Amino acid sequence: MHRKNLFLMNNVCKSFSVSAGNKPLNVLEDITLQIGEGEIVALIGPSGCGKSTIIKIAAGFEKADKGSIVFCGDAVTAPSPQRGVVFQSAVLFPWLTVSQNIAYGLKLKRLNRTLIDEKCAEFISIVGLTGFEHYYPHQLSGGMQQRVAIARVLIMQPKMLLMDEPFASLDAQTRILMQQLLLSISVRLNPAVLFVTHDVEEALILADRIYVMSKLPGSVIRKIGVPFLKPRPISLMGDYEFIKLKQEILSLLFN
């Protein structure tokens, strides 16, 4: 299937100065990725390989030292609701309730009240939090908080989601539920997704394509197309092809 390019990262390099006088630490080396409309792409790599830095640069939180980042034909210079970010922890506004957190972005756009309320109710139901509208974040479990975090970016109808190990801090069962939620969202709303993970199975369940990264300085060592048709049930994890791909990626990671 050929898709229109939505997001391009060309030859991006990034280094950090660790301390004054020391040689700067190369974090990313010549990263090139492209993501089509509605495509789900996973970035997988050993911890500390600069995966999160790619998300930060893609979001517009940080600037690349070299290379270009293009989204919808325009250079990325600042964060935008068109590229919604889901962080590893939910990062909700603790002084706002669930529905206020989700409505935050729409309120900034000064939409009328009834429209915001309608949209809010719709997205609360999409992430399965109906009945929890008036709870504060600290009253929710980690999985529920992450659902709020997803809803508050989805409500902005982003063309792309950037997810930085979004389910890593959740327990195994909640993680599987959240993966299924993300799959159903991608069918329903069809945003492109760039997500970072260190979990090979998660990448294989969710992604259309996988970029495998090396240790520092991070660079892409392999691009892998995931052949499985969607929807992908959990039982897929026992499939021979699935296990073979998993082995292949693991051997790349531990090389």
Added chain:
Amino acid sequence: MRRYRRRLDPVGFILPALLLAIWYLVGKSGEIPAYLLPGPESVLQVMADFVSGTAKLTPYSGKLIENLSASFLRVITGFAIALVFGLLMGFLTGRIKPVKRLIDPLVQAIRTVPGIGWLPIAMVWFGVGEQTTVFLISLAAFFPIYINTAHGASEVPAALIRAGKMLGANEWKIFTTVILPAAFPAVVVGLRLGLGVAWAYLVLGELTGVSTGLGAVMMDSRMMGQVEMILVSMVCIAVMGILTDRILLWSCRLIFPLSGREG
């Protein structure tokens, strides 16, 4: 959501009741003469007379409102000045590094001079009375407000600010919808400390010689040997201190629900 009004804990009344009983018994026994420590019943009478003005027990009979409002006005004026400067400078130093580097060392240096140490120079500048009192109050209340606001503003997690930006907030909206509410608990701590200090410095300022006000009543009563009246004034200040703190806390909760963050 949590209820704001908690039931009063009866355990908290045990010690005050015990102290009152001991006070009463000591007065009855005559161990301590009344000119040092009058019994609670005579203090209560003077208090009632201070409010109503019917018994004419002291020169201040019926003059509660007059003195209370004079003191209250000074506290509010001084506190308001401290609040404006404290919040403004606090948020600026908390969020903008060059401003912090410029302002903070000076403020910290000034802070090392205790508020009482400003009394003589304040009297030179403003004379005895009203302005000196308000000056001392606003100076003393400024520091806790400034320090706590600056601290709260600088500790706002970078992740929250990123979240706001990614959802479309511009710099001004980041300030009003992320930094302000995130720093708010620290700001409230600063305001409460500042208000407490304001009442303390009110007394200091008024002791130096103003014609009305609770501090003035205390000082004059000492010279006239009206010990009851000194104690009554102290009670008034305590009650006002608690009352204004409650009102402050209550109005802060109207702005942002603090209880949403109590873990």
